[in-house]
Amino acid sequence: MHTAAIDPPGVQWLRVSPKYVTVRLVEWAIGNVITIGLFSLPLLFVELGWWKWPPLWLAVAVPAAFLLLALWRLVLIPRQVRAIGYAERDDDLLIRRGIFFQRTMVVPYGRMQYVDVTVGPVERLLGLCTLKLHTASAGTNAHLPGLPAAEGARLREQLSARGEARLAGL
Amino acid sequence: MTQEQTAVDGDWHRVHPASPFVRGWVALAAIIYFFGRDTFERALQGRGTMGDNFNERTVWLLAGGGVVLLLALGSFVLSWYFTRYQLAEGYVRVNTGFLFKQQRQARLDRVQAIDIVQPLLARIFGLAELKFEVADAGHSAVRLSYLRLAQAKQLRATILGRAAGIADGSETVEVPEAPEQVVLYLPPGRLVGSLILSEQSFFIVLSAIASVLVSVLTESRAFILYLIPAILGLGTAYWRSFNTGYNFTAAISPDGIRLRYGLLDTRAQTVPPGRIQALKVTQPPLWRILGWYRIHVNVAGYGEHHRSEGEHRTLLLPVGRKPEVMMMLSLVLPDPGTADPERVFTAGLTGLDSSAGFVTTPKRAWILSPLGWRRNGFFSTDTALLLRSGRLWRKLVMVPHQRTQSIAVHQGPLARLFGVADLVLHTTPGPVAPRLIQAATEEALGLFDQQAARAREARKLQSSEQWLAQLPPVAMPAPAPPTTHATQRASTQEEPDHG
Numbered sequence: 001m002h003t004a005a006i007d008p009p010g011v012q013w014l015r016v017s018p019k020y021v022t023v024r025l026v027e028w029a030i031g032n033v034i035t036i037g038l039f040s041l042p043l044l045f046v047e048l049g050w051w052k053w054p055p056l057w058l059a060v061a062v063p064a065a066f067l068l069l070a071l072w073r074l075v076l077i078p079r080q081v082r083a084i085g086y087a088e089r090d091d092d093l094l095i096r097r098g099i100f101f102q103r104t105m106v107v108p109y110g111r112m113q114y115v116d117v118t119v120g121p122v123e124r125l126l127g128l129c130t131l132k133l134h135t136a137s138a139g140t141n142a143h144l145p146g147l148p149a150a151e152g153a154r155l156r157e158q159l160s161a162r163g164e165a166r167l168a169g170l
Numbered sequence: 171m172t173q174e175q176t177a178v179d180g181d182w183h184r185v186h187p188a189s190p191f192v193r194g195w196v197a198l199a200a201i202i203y204f205f206g207r208d209t210f211e212r213a214l215q216g217r218g219t220m221g222d223n224f225n226e227r228t229v230w231l232l233a234g235g236g237v238v239l240l241l242a243l244g245s246f247v248l249s250w251y252f253t254r255y256q257l258a259e260g261y262v263r264v265n266t267g268f269l270f271k272q273q274r275q276a277r278l279d280r281v282q283a284i285d286i287v288q289p290l291l292a293r294i295f296g297l298a299e300l301k302f303e304v305a306d307a308g309h310s311a312v313r314l315s316y317l318r319l320a321q322a323k324q325l326r327a328t329i330l331g332r333a334a335g336i337a338d339g340s341e342t343v344e345v346p347e348a349p350e351q352v353v354l355y356l357p358p359g360r361l362v363g364s365l366i367l368s369e370q371s372f373f374i375v376l377s378a379i380a381s382v383l384v385s386v387l388t389e390s391r392a393f394i395l396y397l398i399p400a401i402l403g404l405g406t407a408y409w410r411s412f413n414t415g416y417n418f419t420a421a422i423s424p425d426g427i428r429l430r431y432g433l434l435d436t437r438a439q440t441v442p443p444g445r446i447q448a449l450k451v452t453q454p455p456l457w458r459i460l461g462w463y464r465i466h467v468n469v470a471g472y473g474e475h476h477r478s479e480g481e482h483r484t485l486l487l488p489v490g491r492k493p494e495v496m497m498m499l500s501l502v503l504p505d506p507g508t509a510d511p512e513r514v515f516t517a518g519l520t521g522l523d524s525s526a527g528f529v530t531t532p533k534r535a536w537i538l539s540p541l542g543w544r545r546n547g548f549f550s551t552d553t554a555l556l557l558r559s560g561r562l563w564r565k566l567v568m569v570p571h572q573r574t575q576s577i578a579v580h581q582g583p584l585a586r587l588f589g590v591a592d593l594v595l596h597t598t599p600g601p602v603a604p605r606l607i608q609a610a611t612e613e614a615l616g617l618f619d620q621q622a623a624r625a626r627e628a629r630k631l632q633s634s635e636q637w638l639a640q641l642p643p644v645a646m647p648a649p650a651p652p653t654t655h656a657t658q659r660a661s662t663q664e665e666p667d668h669g
Binding site: 008091100102104107138139166 | 580582597625
């Protein structure tokens, strides 16, 4: 398993479902087809002779650069999904993500104000859900995507129960 | 009249009848100006309204104006009639609106802060607006505008008394206003000085020099014309700072910290003890000459959404010398959790390297912040975490352990190369964003673990929301004064005891 430098030692991480890669792929495809399509329009217009500017090399270079970037992101997706992990400890929940820009976060159960479970269309097809924790801080951007629906429901109940038991004010 | 009674449990009250006019006077003035100007101007010119054509037009104008005015007045009266508030069972409820009704309720023991605001016009009429904040980043939970000043103060005392747990709602009404002790007064001279030496002045001087240079080089005078709107804008900015910062007074009372300020519009804030989520002390470079500092705080509910007024509401100390900073710190954090707070805080404000036990960025990572690496550091007392940063713009952030919401460690590729990581503490929205910059990875991880544990311990020790409930109850004042209406007493006796 992939454990990086900034993970607290001795934590057994649970990983999100590998099927989440598919969700990310769909998002990737939709986002990039639109972007690259838009940036290819000048190329089309130049080819058709409608536009005098930009020069052909520029009209080719811009979408090509975006295509390269998109492919680079595509290669990273499976690793990024593998890097998402969470661990339930006695008093708090640990969430980690990222390969290059890593982030490890701890959210105490007693600090949770509410727990959201959301399901998007692609996620529903694959039986996945996204869990989101809210504390009084807007900075707590704690969401766990790609959980199997059953695991999401279990975690929600578990977190709510633990939050109830350790509830503190602000 | 319900005017004189405040906050009898279960009774509904109306706000002051003049409030819609105070709130909507601009609209009224606009209507009168728009429709009345023509007539007025002609009268001034001595032409009278006699001319044939003019006469008809004037009548139409006046009639139209009258209708609009009547509509406006009618809506004012309706909005007043349907705005009612109630204080009962540990909740405050406010009903508003006649087409779209809205009922808001807020739990008294969740109060984060109470403000009494007096805009100039309200002040002239002796009215005040009461703002009641609960913890929901942004929107004022409850606004009551307008009440008589004395009534607003009484209501504030009652709410705070119940929130603190010394009044449980079973007694009649009159919770005494907690006595206060003024601890700080900001003389206007220093306020002006702080404005002159502020960052914005620095940039003004810089841009003035630049514009003079440009106009000399291009030999064009027209450039100066562009400066006029800029100067006007800056003038209003300075004026706003002066207007709000004037007469800044800080006082302590059992209800918490009280701040009062304002020249034309005045505001009195009360922040109950332990409601300050995070604090930062900053010092712009120019203030260093005179040894001045400024303190901002995060209070849940002040939020950052209404920025224009939020900016001043989060200022705990607009400008102050070191002793005043120390005093404010001791008010916010009564138990500093170290044997020598003076030394620790001084090291936090001005220190470098490992003075007083601060742990700084390791030397290997100096290139990541060549100026700041000797200053970026942290120190953890038993009750709070201190984070300091900034060589030129000095900054010290303090977060009490039991106020930490969640914690994250961030590390990018460059930071990983140098073996450093950032630690971010999440707190309620506000001007303070606590972040430990470039600590050695092992230090950051150690702190990450310890801090989570410390926050847990501190939360367990934290007493109930009702901060005075543990203390023996304060002696209540003599029962209702002779002027109190008999009906009032009867109605409260019928109320079940919700304590």
